[in-house]
Amino acid sequence: MISLRLYCILLFSIALVAGEIKNKVWWKNIVFYQVYPRSFMDNDGDGVGDLKGITDKLEHFIDAGIGGIWLSPIYSSPMVDFGYDISNFLTIDPTFGTMDDLDKLLQKTKRLGIKVVMDFVPNHTSDQHEWFIKSVNGEEKYKDYYVWLEGRENNTKPPNNWISLFSGPAWKYNEKRNLWYLHQFEYRQPDLNFNNPDVHKEMNDILRFWLDKGIDGFRIDAIIHVYEKDGFPDEPVVYNKLTLTTDNYLNLNHIYTKNDPRNYDLITEWRKTVDEWTDAHNEEEKVLMTEAYTNLTNLMKYYTYGADISFNFNLITEVNITSKPSEFKHVIDEWILNMPDGKVANWVMGNHDRSRIATRYPGRVDQMTILSMILPGVAVTYYGEEIAMEDNLSITWKQTKDPQACHVDPEHFKELTRDPNRTPFQWDDSIDAGFSTALETWLPIPDNYKELNLANQKGKPESHYVLYQTLTKLRSTSIALQNGTLKTTVLNNDRVLIIDRQSNNEAIVLLINFSDDVAEVVDLTDHLPGATEAIVILANIGSGITWRSMVLVSSIELPPKVSLVLFAKVDGSHSDS
Numbered sequence: 090m091i092s093l094r095l096y097c098i099l100l101f102s103i104a105l106v107a108g109e110i111k112n113k114v115w116w117k118n119i120v121f122y123q124v125y126p127r128s129f130m131d132n133d134g135d136g137v138g139d140l141k142g143i144t145d146k147l148e149h150f151i152d153a154g155i156g157g158i159w160l161s162p163i164y165s166s167p168m169v170d171f172g173y174d175i176s177n178f179l180t181i182d183p184t185f186g187t188m189d190d191l192d193k194l195l196q197k198t199k200r201l202g203i204k205v206v207m208d209f210v211p212n213h214t215s216d217q218h219e220w221f222i223k224s225v226n227g228e229e230k231y232k233d234y235y236v237w238l239e240g241r242e243n244n245t246k247p248p249n250n251w252i253s254l255f256s257g258p259a260w261k262y263n264e265k266r267n268l269w270y271l272h273q274f275e276y277r278q279p280d281l282n283f284n285n286p287d288v289h290k291e292m293n294d295i296l297r298f299w300l301d302k303g304i305d306g307f308r309i310d311a312i313i314h315v316y317e318k319d320g321f322p323d324e325p326v327v328y329n330k331l332t333l334t335t336d337n338y339l340n341l342n343h344i345y346t347k348n349d350p351r352n353y354d355l356i357t358e359w360r361k362t363v364d365e366w367t368d369a370h371n372e373e374e375k376v377l378m379t380e381a382y383t384n385l386t387n388l389m390k391y392y393t394y395g396a397d398i399s400f401n402f403n404l405i406t407e408v409n410i411t412s413k414p415s416e417f418k419h420v421i422d423e424w425i426l427n428m429p430d431g432k433v434a435n436w437v438m439g440n441h442d443r444s445r446i447a448t449r450y451p452g453r454v455d456q457m458t459i460l461s462m463i464l465p466g467v468a469v470t471y472y473g474e475e476i477a478m479e480d481n482l483s484i485t486w487k488q489t490k491d492p493q494a495c496h497v498d499p500e501h502f503k504e505l506t507r508d509p510n511r512t513p514f515q516w517d518d519s520i521d522a523g524f525s526t527a528l529e530t531w532l533p534i535p536d537n538y539k540e541l542n543l544a545n546q547k548g549k550p551e552s553h554y555v556l557y558q559t560l561t562k563l564r565s566t567s568i569a570l571q572n573g574t575l576k577t578t579v580l581n582n583d584r585v586l587i588i589d590r591q592s593n594n595e596a597i598v599l600l601i602n603f604s605d606d607v608a609e610v611v612d613l614t615d616h617l618p619g620a621t622e623a624i625v626i627l628a629n630i631g632s633g634i635t636w637r638s639m640v641l642v643s644s645i646e647l648p649p650k651v652s653l654v655l656f657a658k659v660d661g662s663h664s665d666s
């Protein structure tokens with residue numbers, strides 16, 4: 090008979106082991122980093138980044154304090170939309186290397202303790218995917234894998250007025266099937282038909298395949314576009330003065346092609362698949378992150394229906410360089426207040442579809458980086474933002490690669506192109522910025538690389554990169570940042586924003602002066618009870634303020650455009666969140 094004491098010890102050790110395996114919500118305070126594989130590091134010298142290149146540079150993530158990376162698609166693809174047109178979800182495109190290269194990358198990330206999240210693109214495939222080829226050929230099983238419809242006017246016109254995100258009709262006629270297929274994006278990206286149960290099964294199998302490979306989660310692409318309204322009615326035409334050409338996506342109100350309620354159920358379905366897998370394998374929880382450009386209510390639904398991180402793009406889409414502190418406060422507060430209980434906040438500052446921070450916020454790039462790191466939860470960094478890379482605005486029409494821009498004309502392409510924010514990472518001042526040895530890189534590297542590069546910023550007393558490192562280190566050591574309360578305040582006639590994080594006796598406070606020319610003096614006595622002095626942990630580069638200097642809490646001087654992070658010991662105990 091097992092004694093009671095032994096039984097207790099046994100139970101305790103099982104709990105410990107289980108605790109080790111089930112490190113629930115490991116992403117709670119993580120910094121995620123988006124790697125755009127074509128542009129991160131080129132190992133084989135063909136001018137395009139690859140998996141071996143990423144593996145070569147994994148130590149960079151440790152150095153920068155990044156806990157997890159998410160990879161834009163690396164699957165087989167004709168590269169019409171640079172990997173977002175997938176011709177086989179289970180193989181690696183030769184541009185990026187082989188499955189063996191990925192295995193090696195995963196071995197090394199596991200050793201270094203870096204999480205890896207893969208992009209999952211359910212809305213569409215490439216027209217080169219065998220499912221589509223079989224669908225075109227009318228093979229019974231695959232006939233309804235895609236959205237096929239008869240056209241109007243004796244099949245001579247598209248079935249309705251829908252417009253593709255990449256301009257022009259969202260339907261393409263196929264002679265062989267004598268039908269039109271739906272493509273919400275490029276015409277070589279046919280939309281899958283999720284009314285077909287076989288498509289669900291394929292998607293779940295794909296998730297399990299990659300989980301078996303050892304990845305830590307998925308970023309789910311373009312989820313709002315997956316289902317369309319039954320019956321395929323015309324969408325209302327809207328007048329939009331931003332409209333560039335008549336067949337522009339902005340000309341319609343997308344009430345039938347976006348935000349269908351069934352999209353949320355898909356998240357629940359995939360959550361279940363992923364959780365069943367982790368339970369069966371007694372593995373750590375996997376993260377699901379959703380990409381949805383939609384309103385706050387819908388964004389919160391993604392959390393409710395099973396996403397761990399419903400990407401928060403609101404600091405990209407809802408505020409800009411002209412916004413006031415009160416507008417920032419509103420965007421921050423509404424996210425926190427509306428988030429379902431127990432979920433983790435997140436702050437995305439950039440991605441492969443959006444202009445870079447330094448270009449969106451000239452002279453204020455650090456302000457945005459600091460903000461994302463001081464706010465509670467997950468910070469999401471797009472590659473290159475740790476050194477404040479800028480958009481390459483000199484890319485010409487001839488050099489343009491992005492299908493979204495190629496589908497318009499030389500006059501309008503600049504308004505749509507995503508190429509400027511996808512150029513190679515600037516590692517150093519050598520040839521191709523240390524990214525490649527090729528004569529030409531797939532997108533041109535901006536001339537500023539001789540100055541603006543990682544090597545040049547490393548180890549400097551102050552640089553964008555050192556600021557980034559200081560912030561990630563602070564996140565990993567500060568209890569106030571990990572578990573503390575959040576208070577947002579607007580001061581000095583809506584010219585100063587205060588982000589106040591406190592836990593027990595520790596306070597970390599971010600102060601931002603939004604004015605370009607007026608210096609402000611701020612009194613934080615009410616915020617920091619019992620503190621008369623605070624330490625400047627950091628300030629934006631070029632602020633002229635010495636890091637680790639002391640300030641008086643009752644009169645903190647904030648020169649124009651300055652962002653300051655302070656540390657203070659305070660009285661009283663703030664309950665941890």
Ligand code: GLC
Pocket residue numbers: 170173174210274310311380441442
């Ligand atoms: C997502 C991606 C974007 C891509 C589109 C189509 O929005 O972020 O880059 O073009 O999906 O897959």
